[in-house]
Amino acid sequence: MIELVRVSQKYTYKEVLKDVTFTAEKGQITCLLGLNGAGKSTILKTIMGLTPIHGGSIRIDGEEINQNTYERVSYIPDHLAIPASMKLSDALRFMEDFYSCWNKDRANELMRFFDLDLDERAGRLSKGTAAKFNLVLGLAQDSDYVIMDEPFAGIDLFNRERIAEVFSSELVGNRGVLLTTHEVKEVEYLIDKAVLLRDGVVARSFECEQVRSEESKSVVDVMKEVLLT
Numbered sequence: 688m689i690e691l692v693r694v695s696q697k698y699t700y701k702e703v704l705k706d707v708t709f710t711a712e713k714g715q716i717t718c719l720l721g722l723n724g725a726g727k728s729t730i731l732k733t734i735m736g737l738t739p740i741h742g743g744s745i746r747i748d749g750e751e752i753n754q755n756t757y758e759r760v761s762y763i764p765d766h767l768a769i770p771a772s773m774k775l776s777d778a779l780r781f782m783e784d785f786y787s788c789w790n791k792d793r794a795n796e797l798m799r800f801f802d803l804d805l806d807e808r809a810g811r812l813s814k815g816t817a818a819k820f821n822l823v824l825g826l827a828q829d830s831d832y833v834i835m836d837e838p839f840a841g842i843d844l845f846n847r848e849r850i851a852e853v854f855s856s857e858l859v860g861n862r863g864v865l866l867t868t869h870e871v872k873e874v875e876y877l878i879d880k881a882v883l884l885r886d887g888v889v890a891r892s893f894e895c896e897q898v899r900s901e902e903s904k905s906v907v908d909v910m911k912e913v914l915l916t
């Protein structure tokens with residue numbers, strides 16, 4: 688389980704996260720939701736140790752985050768971070784050399800799943816194709832958790848559906864997924880748990896199925912109630 692306990696974070700004097708507490712479990716898709724600037728990307732970066740925290744703690748399967756825990760978590764940022772001139776085949780080779788947890792078979796399977804061309808260069812990919820290749824780079828690592836920042840941003844409906852398919856496939860399997868998205872209406876059927884953030888504070892976190900059955904509300908209904916009032 689990824690566990691944040693009373694995490695706070697500041698950029699210079701601005702307090703961006705305040706006492707953030709929630710968990711993201713293995714085998715579940717947990718979604719961080721909130722308006723622009725609520726602190727979603729900052730939370731993902733703190734879990735990956737990319738930005739320091741000023742209070743609280745972050746644990747992965749009970750262990751405080753450290754160099755070893757990063758091996759268990761793969762991070763898919765909101766942009767493809769490889770040189771534009773690099774061929775996809777070279778990027779895959781680079782990842783294989785760099786990551787001991789790289790799963791070559793899964794990488795090949797994902798390339799086929801998304802129908803990606805090994806000879807294409809990163810800089811020539813459309814936004815949707817770049818997003819798919821970004822998922823390949825993240826999901827081909829044998830990690831226990833996958834963290835994704837806006838995997839659906841700017842992607843057309845049909846490509847979004849193709850990307851969403853991967854979440855319920857063996858390619859994600861029993862891993863824990865923590866993601867952010869603004870496309871909640873379209874993908875809420877995928878989400879097990881929602882964590883609503885308002886101005887760096889967890890305003891509510893809930894199991895989506897429970898809210899559907901007990902309160903007859905969708906995730907968007909709860910978001911409107913909690914974030915817009």
Ligand SMILES: Nc1ncnc2c1ncn2[C@@H]1O[C@H](COP(=O)(O)OP(=O)(O)OP(=O)(O)O)[C@@H](O)[C@H]1O
Pocket residue numbers: 698699703721722723724725726727728729730
């Ligand atoms: N490097 C930085 N320096 C200073 N402030 C920052 C920095 N990065 C983010 N912030 C501020 O932290 C707050 C949270 O930003 P963050 O990117 O985490 O929000 P978000 O919920 O992911 O937003 P969005 O939905 O627009 O992507 C914002 O007020 C933002 O201006």
